[in-house]
Each structure stands twice: as C-alpha cells, then as structure tokens.
Amino acid sequence: MAVFDKKIPTKVFLDDTQVLSVTIENAQTVNGHTRYSDFVALHSIVQSSGISIILPPKKLIGNMDKTFISQRQNELQAYLKTILMNPILALSLPIKKFLDPHNYAESLEELALQHVSMALRSEMNYELVKPIQDLGWRIRKHYFIIKSKLIPKVESLLKWVEFGPDKYLDNKDLQNVIQSMLNLNHPHVEKIEFAHCSEKGCLIVQRFYQCGTLKDLIYGSKPKLNFLKKYGAPKHTKPLHFNEVSLFGKQILETLLFFHEKGMPFGHLHLGNILLIDNSIKLLDIENMVLGLPSLYRHFIAQHKKINTLEAVDVYSFGHVLFEMAFGYPLNESVCDTLPPSCPSLLGSLLESILSTESCKTGLPSLQELHQHPFFNLSSKNHTVKINFRLSSTLKQSLKIAVKNTEKRLQSDQRAIRNQKKITKMKELLSSDENLNTLKKEKMKRDKNSGSRELKVDDIHRNGRSPRSNSLTSDSTAASVGAITPPLPASKISSPTPPVSSSSSTINERSALLDSICAFDKSILRHHQSAQVLN
Structure with a gap:
C-alpha cells in the first residue's frame, strides 16, 4: 500500500433482526462459579415481560455430579430455545447481550445521548426533557421527550437511530431525501417537524401522541412503557371490527x-408504525428505508425466496398487519395456513393470498392487485388529495440503486439460509445412512459369527471329536490295552458308508457303534474269524 493512499474506514453494520442461535457444548467452572447466576439474571428480565417460561431450579447439593451437569445442560438448552422461539424476546437487547456479549457490550444509551446532545446544541428551538427507555423493539433506536420553546405545552418525540446495514445512499443524497420528507404533506403520513443527519445516524422529531400507536390501542397498553412489558404477554386485546380493518x-x-x-x-x-387519528391512519418512520434499517419481519421474509423485492416485503408485512388488526394478536410464524373460525370469507381469502404456505412459495400478489380485492369494497372511497412530493431525477436514480442493493442483500441472505438448510438436511441423511450402515455391519458380523460357530460344530462332529465320543473312545481304548482289535466283517468293509444327513444322526450312529464294540464277546469273534478264513 502506498504511503499517501487513504485508508477508508469501514464499519461492520450488524443486522439486529437476525435471530441468534445457541448450543451449549460443555460445562466448566470459571473463577469458582458457573454461569447459572447469569441465567437467573436473564430470567428476571424475561419474567418482567409476563411471558411464562420455566427456568430449571437451582440445586445446592450434588450440583457438580456429572449426571446432573448433563441433565442441567439439556434443560438450559431447552430454556434458551424456548426464548428464541418468541420473536419479541429474540429481538430484545438483554437476550442479544446474553448470547453475543462481544457485539452488544457497549452502552448504546450513552452513545445515543451524546449524539442527541451534539445535534441539539446548534438547534435553539428544542429542549431535551427526558429519555424513554426501550420504547420500541429496535436496539439501536432511542427515544426522548423534548419540548419546543415556541410551544412548551406540547410534547414532541425525538428519535435517534444509527444507520443500518442497508444504507447505500451517500450523505448528500440522504440529506436531500430527508429534506423532501420534511416538505411532504400526506393525509396518511405523520409530518416530520425536524431532522438532522450525521456520520453515525439520523435524528427525527415528530409530534408525540398520548394515545400511542395502533398497536397500543389494540393491546390497551400505555405508550411510554417498556416494549417487553407492553407487548410480551398482554392480558386483554381489542381487535378491530372487520369494517374497520x-x-x-x-x-x-x-x-x-x-x-x-x-x-x-x-x-x-407494522402496527407500531401506524397511528390512528380521527378514524384515519398515519404512517410513521417513513425514513427507515433510506437509513438502511432492516424490517421487523426480515427473519420471516428471509425464509421465502419468492419474497425478494421491497414491494413483496410491503405486501407480506401488510398481511401481518391485517392479521393483527383482525384477531388482536401477532402472527408469530412466517406463514398461516389455518385461520380462526370467526374470520369472514373475504378477509380469509385475502390473508391466504399473502400468508399461506402456497402463496409464499409461488409468489405474492402485487399492491395493485391487493387494492382491487373485494374485501376493500366494504369501506367507502377516500377523497383524492393532491400531494406534493418531488424528487429530482438524479435522486430517483440513486434511490433505485439503493433499492436494488437492498434487495440483493436480502436475496443473498435467502440463498445462505437455503444452503444452510441443504447442508443440515444432507448431514441428517448422511447420519441416517451411517447409522444404517453401522446396523448392517453389526448384523453381518453377528450372522458371520453365528455361521462360523455352526461350521465349527459341524467340523467337530464330522471329525469324530464330539465331547461324548472322545470320552467313550478313551474308555474303550483303556479297556482294550494288550488285546488285538478285531477286524470288521468283509461285508461291512466293502459296503460304502452312507452320507451323514445331520449332526444328530451322526452322533447316534457313532454312539451305537461304540456301544456294540464295548459289548462285543471276544470268544465269539475268534470262532467266527476262523470260519471266514476257511471259506
């Protein structure tokens, strides 16, 4: 590298929507203690959300036994798996810090306060009142209550967020887009009062509504409460009427x-980005896309290769919003093939076209096709309002490139997930094949051993060395010491021995022969032998 070449600093942007996975491999004692106390601290945070998850109890005696350690390891693994299956808990900062302390070690609240203080130092119209801890689900998005010095009785909401992994606009184009958003006056978009972008992130000021978002209205929660406490396990929800949906x-x-x-x-x-004011909705956070922030449902979207454009992302997210408005609870899975019985047929067909497994596999409808669905004929037509929102041709081209790059990263993640699924499936197949081959080898080995034992027994029987014949032969041999062994008759010598049919028949024949030999009278043998010679 040349001496005068510029080193371009690069920052690795973390995608906080990616759900972490964890596997407990072993157990060890570090500095005289284990990590069970860390699990207890984590469980206290989980309990504050109202979500019911059971932590394996502490054991004081016998907690270093190998059997207990193995059992405790499996129980804690199941505990973490249950936590990660809940989308709200999986995206929360305490879980991220517990599973990935290296990337989530710094104090994000202090850094956000520093950036906000520097941005408001040159802005004399606003006064910082207080921060609101964990108002939303984003880890790197922080909220503050501020007041305008011109209207001190009206509270405004200041949002500071770091740039995300999909920020592809340069700072100049980003400033121009934000300026166009400041001038936007749309009946269904909440107006931005003030905006400021730095090298690290962006600051947005909008009016604060005490009623909260549409999600707060459905869940009956107070908007300033902690995100986990508001939406973790709501006791009562109020779904909207189907005409309102x-x-x-x-x-x-x-x-x-x-x-x-x-x-x-x-x-x-999503419902947290929607206000309901005077029977009319208003969208929030319209700047998120140009700031490079990932979507709330990205971990669901990455599982379906057909949802690979930002229009498809909006359609899919719209399906989740309809589901939550109609039934009063979120869809915590990527697809929905079974709807509640109370769902009307028109709404059911609309949701099936977006959230069913078949639709996510073959492709989602476009926004224009959804707009023509009969379900939306239930509501009256809205009055058309002329909206002024101008973007230069250069800025439109930059936005087009940014959209393409965002879609490319999404498609890359989708390919990575598919490849990982293929690898996992191949490992399972190989593992099953290996187990099958092992069983086959063991069976062949057993068959071979049993066959060799049978052959060995047959050989012993054919060679006349069975335990019974050996004992009888030794006894008869000892009894006939000093005597001449009488020869067999000629007729018996000339006749061929019949083949042995089985081991049992061979043993019986040999036993009968030995018995006849032992009971044979020698005097008769000599007389019969001389007669044979004379003939």
Whole structure:
C-alpha cells in the first residue's frame, strides 16, 4: 500500500433482526462459579415481560455430579430455545447481550445521548426533557421527550437511530431525501417537524401522541412503557371490527402505492408504525428505508425466496398487519395456513393470498392487485388529495440503486439460509445412512459369527471329536490295552458308508457303534474269524 493512499474506514453494520442461535457444548467452572447466576439474571428480565417460561431450579447439593451437569445442560438448552422461539424476546437487547456479549457490550444509551446532545446544541428551538427507555423493539433506536420553546405545552418525540446495514445512499443524497420528507404533506403520513443527519445516524422529531400507536390501542397498553412489558404477554386485546380493518387496510394500501410510485418503497410496515387519528391512519418512520434499517419481519421474509423485492416485503408485512388488526394478536410464524373460525370469507381469502404456505412459495400478489380485492369494497372511497412530493431525477436514480442493493442483500441472505438448510438436511441423511450402515455391519458380523460357530460344530462332529465320543473312545481304548482289535466283517468293509444327513444322526450312529464294540464277546469273534478264513 502506498504511503499517501487513504485508508477508508469501514464499519461492520450488524443486522439486529437476525435471530441468534445457541448450543451449549460443555460445562466448566470459571473463577469458582458457573454461569447459572447469569441465567437467573436473564430470567428476571424475561419474567418482567409476563411471558411464562420455566427456568430449571437451582440445586445446592450434588450440583457438580456429572449426571446432573448433563441433565442441567439439556434443560438450559431447552430454556434458551424456548426464548428464541418468541420473536419479541429474540429481538430484545438483554437476550442479544446474553448470547453475543462481544457485539452488544457497549452502552448504546450513552452513545445515543451524546449524539442527541451534539445535534441539539446548534438547534435553539428544542429542549431535551427526558429519555424513554426501550420504547420500541429496535436496539439501536432511542427515544426522548423534548419540548419546543415556541410551544412548551406540547410534547414532541425525538428519535435517534444509527444507520443500518442497508444504507447505500451517500450523505448528500440522504440529506436531500430527508429534506423532501420534511416538505411532504400526506393525509396518511405523520409530518416530520425536524431532522438532522450525521456520520453515525439520523435524528427525527415528530409530534408525540398520548394515545400511542395502533398497536397500543389494540393491546390497551400505555405508550411510554417498556416494549417487553407492553407487548410480551398482554392480558386483554381489542381487535378491530372487520369494517374497520377494511377501511384502515385500504388507507394503508393507498399510502404504500404512493411511495412505490415515487420510487421509494416503505419496507417497514407494522402496527407500531401506524397511528390512528380521527378514524384515519398515519404512517410513521417513513425514513427507515433510506437509513438502511432492516424490517421487523426480515427473519420471516428471509425464509421465502419468492419474497425478494421491497414491494413483496410491503405486501407480506401488510398481511401481518391485517392479521393483527383482525384477531388482536401477532402472527408469530412466517406463514398461516389455518385461520380462526370467526374470520369472514373475504378477509380469509385475502390473508391466504399473502400468508399461506402456497402463496409464499409461488409468489405474492402485487399492491395493485391487493387494492382491487373485494374485501376493500366494504369501506367507502377516500377523497383524492393532491400531494406534493418531488424528487429530482438524479435522486430517483440513486434511490433505485439503493433499492436494488437492498434487495440483493436480502436475496443473498435467502440463498445462505437455503444452503444452510441443504447442508443440515444432507448431514441428517448422511447420519441416517451411517447409522444404517453401522446396523448392517453389526448384523453381518453377528450372522458371520453365528455361521462360523455352526461350521465349527459341524467340523467337530464330522471329525469324530464330539465331547461324548472322545470320552467313550478313551474308555474303550483303556479297556482294550494288550488285546488285538478285531477286524470288521468283509461285508461291512466293502459296503460304502452312507452320507451323514445331520449332526444328530451322526452322533447316534457313532454312539451305537461304540456301544456294540464295548459289548462285543471276544470268544465269539475268534470262532467266527476262523470260519471266514476257511471259506
């Protein structure tokens, strides 16, 4: 590298929507203690959300026994697996810190406060009141209550967020897009009062509504509470009427179509980004796409290769929003093939076209096709309002490139997930084949051993060395010492021995022969032998 070459600093942007996985491989004692106390601290945070998950109890005596350690390891593995299956817990900062302390070690709240203080130092119209801890689900997005010095009785919400992994606009183009958003006046988009971008992230100021978002209205939660406490395990929810779902869904669709026509997809639709003011919805966080932030449902979207464009992402997210508005609880899976019995047929057909396994496999409908669905004919037509939102041709081209790059990263992640699934499947097949081959080898070995034993017994019987014949032969041999062994008659010598049919018949024949030899009278043998010689 040349001396005067510039070193371009690069930052690795973490995608906080990626759900971490964990495997407990072994157990060891570190500095005289184990990590069970860390599990206890984590469990206290999980309990604050109201989600019921059982932590294996502590054991004081016998906790270093190998059998107990193995059992405890399996129980804690199941405990972590249950936590990661819950989307709210899996995306929370305490879980990220517990599983990945290296990447989530720094104090994000202090850094955010520093950036906000520096940004407001030159802005004399706003006064920082207090921070709101963990208002939303994003780890790197921080909220503050501020007041305008011109209108001190009205509270505003300041949002500071770091740039995400999909930020592909340079700072100049980003400033121009944010400036266009400041000038946007749309009936279904909450107006941005103030915005400031730095090298690290962006600051957005909007009006704060005490009623909260549409998610707060459905869940009956207080908007300033912790995200886990609000949505972890709500006791009572109030789903919307199906006519309201039709009305608000149509307003959302028309707003999404507006942004896509301008070449700036929304990409971040969920109930926490929707306000309900005077029976009309207003979208929040329209700047998230250009800031490079990943979608809430990205870990679901990455599992389906057909959801590979930002329009498909908006359609899929819209399906989740309809589901949660209609039934009062989120869909915690990537697909839905069984709807509640109370679901009307029109809404059911609409949800099936977006969230069913078959639709996610073959492809989702477009936003325009959804807008023409009969379900949205239940609501009255909205009055058309002329909206001023101008983007230069150069800025549109930059946005087009940014959208393509965002889609490329999504498609790359989808390929990686498919490859990982193939590798896992191949390992399972190989493992099953290895087990099958091992069983076959063991069976062949058993068959071979049993066959060799049978051959050995047959050989022993054929050679006349059975235990019974050996004992009888030794006795007869000892009894006939000093005597001449009488020869067999000529007729018996000339006749061929018949083949042995089985081992049992051979043993019986040999035993009968030995018995006859032992009971033979020698005097008769001599007389019979001389007669044979004379003949």
